[in-house]
Amino acid sequence: MDYLALERSTTKKVTLRLIPFLFICFVIAILDRVNIGLAALQMNEDLGFSDAVFGLGAGIFFLGYFLLEVPGSAIMSKVGARKWISRIMVTWGLVSVLMAFVHTPTQFYIARFLLGVAEASFYPCMVHYLSGFYQTKHHAKAIAAFMLAIPGANALGAPIGTFLLGIEWFDLAGWQWLFILEAIPAIILGIIAYFYLDDKIEDVKWLNQDEKQWLLDVIAKENREKQKVKHYTFAQALKDRDVLILSAAYFCWMTGYYGINMFLPTISKGLSEATSLSTQGIGWLLGLMYACAMAVMIFVGNHSDKKNERRWHVAACLTISAVSMMISTYVSSSSVVFAFVFLTIALCGAFGAYSPFWAIPPSFLTGAAAGGAIALINSVGNLGGFFGPYIVGYIKDVTGSFTASMIFLGVSMILSSCIVVFLVKQSGKALAQNDKKSLKKSS
Numbered sequence: 213m214d215y216l217a218l219e220r221s222t223t224k225k226v227t228l229r230l231i232p233f234l235f236i237c238f239v240i241a242i243l244d245r246v247n248i249g250l251a252a253l254q255m256n257e258d259l260g261f262s263d264a265v266f267g268l269g270a271g272i273f274f275l276g277y278f279l280l281e282v283p284g285s286a287i288m289s290k291v292g293a294r295k296w297i298s299r300i301m302v303t304w305g306l307v308s309v310l311m312a313f314v315h316t317p318t319q320f321y322i323a324r325f326l327l328g329v330a331e332a333s334f335y336p337c338m339v340h341y342l343s344g345f346y347q348t349k350h351h352a353k354a355i356a357a358f359m360l361a362i363p364g365a366n367a368l369g370a371p372i373g374t375f376l377l378g379i380e381w382f383d384l385a386g387w388q389w390l391f392i393l394e395a396i397p398a399i400i401l402g403i404i405a406y407f408y409l410d411d412k413i414e415d416v417k418w419l420n421q422d423e424k425q426w427l428l429d430v431i432a433k434e435n436r437e438k439q440k441v442k443h444y445t446f447a448q449a450l451k452d453r454d455v456l457i458l459s460a461a462y463f464c465w466m467t468g469y470y471g472i473n474m475f476l477p478t479i480s481k482g483l484s485e486a487t488s489l490s491t492q493g494i495g496w497l498l499g500l501m502y503a504c505a506m507a508v509m510i511f512v513g514n515h516s517d518k519k520n521e522r523r524w525h526v527a528a529c530l531t532i533s534a535v536s537m538m539i540s541t542y543v544s545s546s547s548v549v550f551a552f553v554f555l556t557i558a559l560c561g562a563f564g565a566y567s568p569f570w571a572i573p574p575s576f577l578t579g580a581a582a583g584g585a586i587a588l589i590n591s592v593g594n595l596g597g598f599f600g601p602y603i604v605g606y607i608k609d610v611t612g613s614f615t616a617s618m619i620f621l622g623v624s625m626i627l628s629s630c631i632v633v634f635l636v637k638q639s640g641k642a643l644a645q646n647d648k649k650s651l652k653k654s655s
Contacts, residue, residue: 219347219430222423226345229418231357233408234338237301238361240398241334243369244308244327245273247394250373250495251387258385259315267605269320271470274597276328281591284333285340292411293341297334301402304330308395312388336586339570345413345427348434349517356513356567360506363563367502369394374495455585457631458572462593464628465530465569468621469562471600472537472555501556508560513567525568527629533561534625541618562625569632600624 248270256266288296307323307330314320339355346354376393377386384392410416413428508529516525540554573585604617611617 218422218426222419222427223346223350225419225423226427227354227357229416230342230345231354233405234342234358235361235364237297237401237405238335238338238358239365239368240301240394240401241304241331242362242365243373243394244304244398245331246366247369247373247390248273248311248324250370250377251390253374253494254377254385254387258387259320261317261320263605263608264602265317265320265605267601267603267608269317269324270605271598271601272321273324273328274470274594276325276330277332277597278328278591278595280329280332281336281594282333282587285336285587288333288337288340293337294406294409294411297337297341297409298402298406300331300334300337301398301405303402304334305395305398305402306330308398309392311395312384312391332591333587336590339573339586341409344431347430349520353513353517353567355570356509359566359570360509362566363502363505363509363559367499367506370498370502371492371495374492378492452585455573455588458569459589459592461628461631462569462589463596464624464631465562465565466593466596467600467603468534468537468596468625468628469600470594470597471604471617471621471624472558472562497552501552501559504556505559505563508564509567512564516568516571522568522572523632526565527633529561529565529568530625530629530632531561533558533565534622534629536561537618537625538622541615596624 252261252266252270255261256263261269284296284300304327307327311323311327314323338358342354342358373390373394376390379386379389381389413419413424413431416424419427512525512529516522519525536554536557540551540558543554544551570586573589600621603620604614607617607620608614
């Protein structure tokens, strides 16, 4: 078998084996993370929660996430991704069930914090795991395929979630069943993951010997090239200039992203009152918006790989998202349709930046260092998931509208795009040159 045929067959087998399963796992993770936004349509009224209380509870998830993200990644590098991913999924499924039985703000805060602790390091484990099975030139496409779970979970979860809100069994409200029924798949898949995944290429039985050896050789060759640029340990990677800059950029981005994502059902409900949309109708509308975001993620991921460029793809997506977000606030009073159009564009931009952004760390770090860097970027960045929803809820309670909140979120995302473009400028050139060298040697 010639080199190109071997590359195609191996990459295809890796993709078919890993991407669908990890995609489903990530869908469940996102559902259990963001279903709080849909639950708010009933829960806030039932429990008497203000927008500020809800915003703090929605965001406090990320404090627990932040505290355990890097330690969890370090544990994963020692025990293996298979065991750690399994542990994470089973634990967060059990905690998610507890969300159905909160009654006070304090219980709400504790449950959300514990959910963040349980899920911490899941995402960097996934990204690091995939980077160990793919060539550099396929990273963005592989990550984009896996990360389609984010808009996919929302596209699927919105109509399903609003349907579950209508269930009232055994004296439990719809929002309670939403948490319970969406937690069960996490526990089941967590058990399956332990037996389905392999920790490293040498362990797999679904590649033949030629394919396995080719994959080992090409990844080892690329790792040697990366280490010529930066050869870091886990701890050293956490202090790297580029890693810290990417962490700051991701923080600003996630502040804007989660600010709108957690409150989008509530914002949509307010906008749709003029058209008398039902709760189920809001669910289908949100599903359509996230389906558009999925299409954009695929396009941007493929285009980023084709051009072998990351920074400008990220910056363009975030800028478009920010501008559209702010425009939506000004057209909402005159046209609900245009408001939803610009909100959809804002979602597409926010999601489109994911795959090129997360293709950057594996392009200059390897092994445990890459895992540590991804964990740090994700944990620091996801602190924005705490500040975004809380600030949005606070501003909404003070001003009575989401206008000022949306402007704040838009500015935050523009700042993120500036950091990526201007502060990673010089290192970005080095990374691009390193990618090109790896591509030439592996082809």
